[in-house]
Amino acid sequence: MQIPHEVTARPDTGLYNAKLGIWLFLASEVMLFGGLFSAYIFLRMGAEDGYWPRGLLNVPVGAANTAILIASSVTVVLAWASLKMRKFSQYKLWMGISILCGALFLIVKLAYEWPQKFDHFGAFIKKDALEHYEQYLGNHHLKEKKLPPRVEISGHLHEVEIAADPAEKEKLEVFLKRHDLEAKPDEHDAKLQVVKGKHLTPGVVEDLKRVPGVKLIAFEVALDPINADPTNPESDKPHFWYKGATEKLGKIEVKDVESWSSFAPKHSTYFAVYFTITGLHGLHVLAGVLIMLYLWLPIEGGANMFKRNPEHLANRVEVVGLFWHFVDLVWIFVFPIFYLL
Amino acid sequence: MSPAHDHGKEATPGTAHEPATDGDHPHFDMHLGLYLGVGGFLLVATVITVWLSYVDFDKMFGGHGWNIIIAMIVASVKVGFVAAIFMHLKGEKKLIWQFLYFTMFFVAGLFLLTLLNYVDPIFGTTHAQH
Secondary structure, three states: OOOOOOOOOOOOOOHHHHHHHHHHHHHHHHHHHHHHHHHHHHHHOOOOOOOOOOOOOOOOHHHHHHHHHHHHHHHHHEEEEEEOOOOHHHHHHHHHHHHHHHHHHHHHHHHHHHHHHHHOOEEEHHHHHHHHHHHHHHHHHHHHHOOOOOOOEEEEEEEEEEEHHHHHHHHHHHHHHHHOOEEEOOOOOEEEEEEEEOOOOOOHHHHHOOOOEEEEEEEEEEOOOOOOOOOOOOHOOOOOOOOOOOOEEEEHHHHHEEEEEEEEEHHHHHHHHHHHHHHHHHHHHHHHHHHHHHHOOOOOOOOOHHHHHHHHHHHHHHHHHHHHHHHHHHHHHHHHHHHHH | OOOOOOOOOOOOOOOOOHHHHHOOOOHHHHHHHHHHHHHHHHHHHHHHHHHOOOOOHHHHOOOOOHHHHHHHHHHHHHHHHHHHHHOOOOOOOOOHHHHHHHHHHHHHHHHHHHHHHEEEEOOOOEOOOO
16 A cells, blocks of 8 residues: 655645654654653752752763764754765765764763762761761851852762671671672771672662661761862862762761662652653663664665665655754753753 | 545655655755754854853852853754754744644743742742742
8 A cells, every 4th residue: 555645745734744743743742851841940949958969960971972962963964965965875874973973872871971870879968967067068168158058978988887686697798798798897886897898889788778687877988079178169069070089088877867879860859850851861862773773774664765765765864863853952951951050 | 545635746656766856956965064064053052051051140140040041041042953954944834833833832831830839829829939
């Protein structure tokens, strides 16, 4: 069966089928992302002073990913123009670059940016205990400058102090062995033990907390620059150029902590909405890459269409291009609202 | 098959090797420069966005949230270029614009909802401190 208006435009609307379809789809996508962005506004406006973090994301990496998406938007439109000019080898080149750019974006996100967040540790301090941690928070200094207070201490977990029930000793030993960790008696308090090891991530500590007989007492953290030197004017408006944790160690008692976790969605409404929006955006990038790959490979319905019906292939590329530009367009808003503002 | 709305003017699909646009090579060549130009502009605008986030506009102008407003203006200009040139909305068919008017209306409604952070129209209270 031959479907009409696949290639040429309908005389009354001036549009071929797929173009009509993609624009209806994109209109619904605007509503989808619009809903999430307005959720972001609600969450941000509702956040108490100091509870909407700044400077936790890596700006150079985010900016590089922005540039990658912009570049791929250019190359996909060049791929379409090449087909319109019936230059097949140029089409293959530009489309190939677009696919690589999309894949590179995903690799940066999934292999570098997100895993780094899952290894990072943050603890929100209870309001009545903030004063005890003044040396890491610098709230007196911030108050003087009329800036919002600092309520979180973050960095990389160095060691964890625990109280372990001797009767459940074996279960703890099995756990430590499985995670390549070691426990030593605390120098200051014989009843306590100190757990250390290369693989001491917040996720592992959450599992450690669930081992029978184990009670978390304190965290020792290699502090982020902002907590290592909190009165440094450079940290007043947090730095966006990620410098990594410092060598300076800070101790946080679990009883003073309101909540602690890695920089995962449960960390805060900020990371919850960050992962929701960038996750959904990432799925769109993945979808775009797969469709572009389909149109690039020498298969029926893909690049092989060029010989049979080049205009039809050009239309398909135009439609995936429209989708791809939309993905780029969403990122143009995502980048400043999460990384910069 | 021949649907009622098919005016019969369409070239037989599947055989359109030489569509009307095929003779317009210079037309697309001309656009290549434009596409590269817009791409370059978008990259420069990204650098400007990052740079602007380091400027304290609240201190400069007084009040709150100037950095957000300015960053959103820059982002909107970027998005305008992507939509107008890359998505060729400039000169696009009327029907697509009609879809988009509806979408703009409803998405504006979504964002206006966030004003409820300030005003509760039901009980008539305001939350100016938030």
